[in-house]
Amino acid sequence: MTQNLTAAHRIERLLEKHPKGFDLSLERISRLLEALGNPQDKLPPIIHIAGTNGKGSATAFARALLEAEGLAVHVHTSPHLVNWHERYRLGRKGETGQLVDDATLSDAVARVTEANGEHMITVFEILTAVTFVLFAEHPADAVILEVGLGGRFDATNVITKPAVSLIMPVSLDHQSYLGDKVEIIAAEKAGIIKRGCPVVIGYQSSDDARQVMIDIADRLRCAVSVFGQDFLAYQEHGRMVYQDESGLIDLPLPRLPGRHQIANAAAAIKAVREAGFALSDQAVEKAMTSVTWPARMQRLTQGDLIRFAPEKAEIWLDGGHNPGAGVVIAEALAELEERDPRPLYLITGMINTKDPVGYFEAFTGMARQVYTVAISSSDSGIDHETLADAARRAGLEALPVASVADGLKAIKEQVKDEVIAPRILIGGSLYLAGDVLAANNTPPQ
Template identity: 70%
Template sequence: MSSRASQEIERLLGLHPKGFDLSLGRITRLLDTLGNPHLNLPPVIHVAGTNGKGSATAFSRALLEAAGYTVHVHTSPHLVRWHERYRLGAPGKGKIVNDDTLFEAVRRVADANAGQQITVFEILTAVTFVLFAEHPADAVILEVGLGGRFDATNVIPEPAVSVIMPISLDHQSYLGDRVELIAAEKAGIIKAGCPVIIGAQEHDAARTVLIETAERRDCPYSVYGQDFLSFEERGRMVYQDNVGLMDLPLPNLPGRHQLANAAAAIQAVRTAGFTIPDHAVETAMGTVEWPARMQRLTKGNLVDMAVPGSEIWLDGGHNPGAGMVIAEAIATLEDRSQRPLFLITGMINTKDPVGYFEAFTGMARHVYTVPIRSSDAGIPHEELALAAQEAGLSAEPVYSVENALKILRDSWDKSEPAPRILIGGSLYLAGDVLSENGTPPQ
C-alpha cells in the first residue's frame, strides 16, 4: 500500500541523484529558505557511530519516555516505510508520523528547494527539522545518517550532548579505509564546548582520535570504561559512573554488547541535563525496543512457514563488527536444547561478506544466501554463497527467505530440536522480512 508521502518521496528520488554528497552547503541553504527550523529545537542528543548508534538511540528514547519526557526521534534508514524515520514526541510514548503530516512537510521542503541540486537524504533531513521544530517536545534524539562531519544532520550548532558509539570499518568508499580516518569523520559532530560521550570502542586508535578531538574543542567528555561502565552480575546489569552504582534488570535487547550501549545512553541523557530517576532507568531496560536488532519473530507469515517450534531472530547488522556482536549474542542465548543454528543472509555490495560470515564459523550448520528484493545494490546470492564458503561455512544460494524456510522445513529431521534461524546481513533484507511477515515497526 503506497501512501501520499511515500509517493512524493519516490517522485523526488526520480528527480535528484541517489546517494550521498558529503558537504553541508546545500542543506544549509535549504534550511535558511525554510527559516532555519534546526535552530528552534528542544535539546538535541546527536548520535554517531558505525555500530550501536541505533541501539543507543532506542535506549535514550526509552529512558526519557520512562522519566515522563516527550521525545522526537530521527533514525535512518527506515525498514519498511519512510515514516519510521520520524517519531514525534507524545505523552507516554512517541508515535511514528502520520501520512498527511509527513506528506505536507515533504512537499513544503521540496517546494522551498525549488528544484536546486540536492540529495533526497538532505531533503528528508530538512523534513526532520521542520517536523521537530513545529511539534513541541522536551528532547530530540538525532541519529547521524552516514559519517558525521558532512552528514546532513550535522548543522546542529550546540547539541546538548554528542554521542559516538563503537567505530569500525564500514562505508570505506566515503569515509576512509583506516579506523582512525573513520573516527575523525564521526568526530565531526563534536562541537566546541559541548559535552561528548564516547561509547565502548574496540579500537584504541578510534578512542584516541575521539578523545583528542574533544580536548582540542574544549569539550567535557566521558569515556566508556574510564568514566562509566556496565557489566553483568548474577543475571542483572550493573551500571557504574562517578555518581555511583545502579543495579538494573538486563536490557530487553539481547547480547552483551547491549549493556555497553545502554550505559552510553544513560550517561548521555543525564549529561544532556535530563533527570532520570533510578526507577525510570529500570523501566527503560524492560521497555526498550529496536526492530531488526536481535529481534525475535514469534508470529507472522514467514514464522508460519518455518519448522514448527523454530526460534527465529532478525538482525540488520551488516559488517564484520556487527557479525561479531550478533554471533556473541547468539552464543549466549540460554538454551539447554542445543538448537542447531542456520543463517539466511542477504547483503549489499558495499559490505565485507567474508568478514561478516567469519564471525559464525564453527557456529552455523548451514547458510542459505538470498537476493535482496528492495535494493538494486544486492550481492548476487550465488556470489554471497561463495563468500560464506570462503569463510569456512556450508552454504547454498536460494531464491528467497520463504524458499529457505520451506527447504529447511521439508528436510527437517524431527528427532532433532527445532532450529535457531538468524535472518540477517542487511537492513534492506530485514525491512523486506518485516514487511512479508506482516509485522512492520510500530
C-alpha cells in the first residue's frame, strides 16, 4: 500500500476505480464489514437518523444535546460540503467533537480499501465502512449515524440494534431510487426501524407517510413516539416550549433560524431521551443556543466571496434542494422579513435529479430576482440557462450568470440606487453550498 497519501488522494483513487452513484444493497458492505471484523457491532449506543429533510439539523441538535451533558459523541453525516473529513466527527469527553485528522482518515481508508480487495463496491459503501472502523476504534458514549440515501438499503443500515431510530420529515426526493409516492418513500425511510428498538417519528406533513411509519413500527413491536401526539414543541412569547410525558421545558429559540427548527429540535430531544440518555433542562437549554449546522440557513458575514456583495447585504447559504426544503427555507426568510424587511434575491444552482420548478415555487411572490448558476463540482448540474427557464415557469424573474461571484456583482449593480440593503439567499444544492464555502475560504470546522 502506498504510504503518506492524503485521505482525499486515496478517495479520489477509489472514485476512479469504482462506479459512481448509488447501488442500493447491503450485500457488498456486509461482506466488507465481515472482512474487517464487523466493527459496526462494537459501537456505543447509536441514534440512527433518516428523512428527506431535517435529518442534518436533527443530527446537529442531537450532538449538541449530548455534548451539553459532557458526553463524547461520534457523528457521521453525508454528503460533505468541502472536505471528506466532515463526514467523520470524533467525540471527546467533556469537549466538542472534532473532525477526524487527515492521517487517521487516510489510514482508515487504506485499511478498508485493502480489506475490500478487488470486489465490486461503491465508494459510499467504502466510506461507510470507514465510519464504523473509526468509531469502533475510538471510545465514545454515543454515535449519531445519519443515513445517506433512503433507509432500507442504505449502507448505514447494517446496524442491527440502534438505541433509537429517528425519522424526520419525508417528502418526494430521489424518486428514481426510492419511488414516486410519499408513502413508498416513507416505507423506504422506515427501513431503519429494527424489531423491538425505540422509534421516534418527527413532524410529517403527510398523514399517509406518518401512518406508514407507525404501522411498520407497530408490526415490529417497537415503542413509537410521534410528533404532535407523544411529544411536541411550539413557539410562545419568543421562546420554545417542549413537552412530552416527562413534562414541559421552557427554552430559548433554537440558534438555527426558521420555525421548522423547533420541530427538528423537538425530535432530537425525544430521540436522545428514547435512546436512554438523561438530559437535564440546563443541557437542553445550552444545546439550543450552541447548536451549529453549516449550509443550513447559515449567515455569511465575511470571506473572500462576500466582498463582491452589496454593502450591508444580508447573505444566507442553504443547501436545501427539493420542494419541501424550499417551503421551510421560504418560511424562514418570511420570518426574517417580518422583523427586518429587505428585498430578496436568489442565487441558485441545482442538480438534475431535483425538481427545480417545485423548489422555486416556494419563493414566488417573495424573490425580486433569481440569478442561476451552473455547479462546477458536479457533472449532474443543471445548465444555468435551463435552470433560469425553470425559475420563470415558477413565476419568477430569472437571469443566468457565470458564477456566484457574478451573481453577487449583478445584485450589487441592480440595487445600487436603493436605500435598503438586500437579503440574498444562495442555495438549491449542497454541492453549490460546498463550492461557496470553499470559494469563500470558510469551510466547516
